[in-house]
Amino acid sequence: MAMTDMISLRPAWRAPLAATIALVASACASPPQPQAAAANAARGVTVVTQWCSECHAIMGVESNANRAPTFEQVAARPGRDRAYLTTFLNEDHFPMSTYRLLDDEKADVVAMIVGLKP
Numbered sequence: 587m588a589m590t591d592m593i594s595l596r597p598a599w600r601a602p603l604a605a606t607i608a609l610v611a612s613a614c615a616s617p618p619q620p621q622a623a624a625a626n627a628a629r630g631v632t633v634v635t636q637w638c639s640e641c642h643a644i645m646g647v648e649s650n651a652n653r654a655p656t657f658e659q660v661a662a663r664p665g666r667d668r669a670y671l672t673t674f675l676n677e678d679h680f681p682m683s684t685y686r687l688l689d690d691e692k693a694d695v696v697a698m699i700v701g702l703k704p
């Protein structure tokens with residue numbers, strides 16, 4: 587292969603290489619996705635449906651005195667803000683059976699309850 591042929595090849599792969607470098611650079615430069623870590627009320631619904639629905643309904647008014655208040659009723663109580671609910675979910679609470687939610691699950695549940703505020 588003549589030297590001139592090799593030189594003429596170079597621009598052909600320089601463009602894709604430059605594009606690849608730009609792609610890698612932009613992937614590194616993009617900030618961490620805040621949505622991925624943020625509390626998510628929809629995930630909170632999934633968590634309470636799995637772990638809390640034996641005693642708590644999510645919406646409405648609980649008419650059965652043997653059951654816990656609905657999360658909508660809890661949200662409507664005065665002072666049930668993010669800080670209160672976060673503290674509450676970090677404590678054991680009679681008559682609730684011992685449960686352990688992961689920290690991000692607790693944040694999701696708090697977001698869900700706060701979202702039910704009237």
Ligand code: HEC
Nearest residue numbers: 634637638640641653654655660663674681682683685695
């Ligand atoms: C065994 C039944 C039971 C289970 C299971 C249960 N709870 Fe409760 N929970 C109760 C009862 C009863 C109350 C009512 C106490 C009251 O009126 O404050 C309550 C109250 C609450 C309150 C209101 C606290 C306040 O001070 O207003 C929150 C929030 C709560 N529960 C969250 C949860 C979450 C989240 C789960 C699931 C991980 C859960 N509970 C599972 C029985 C239960």
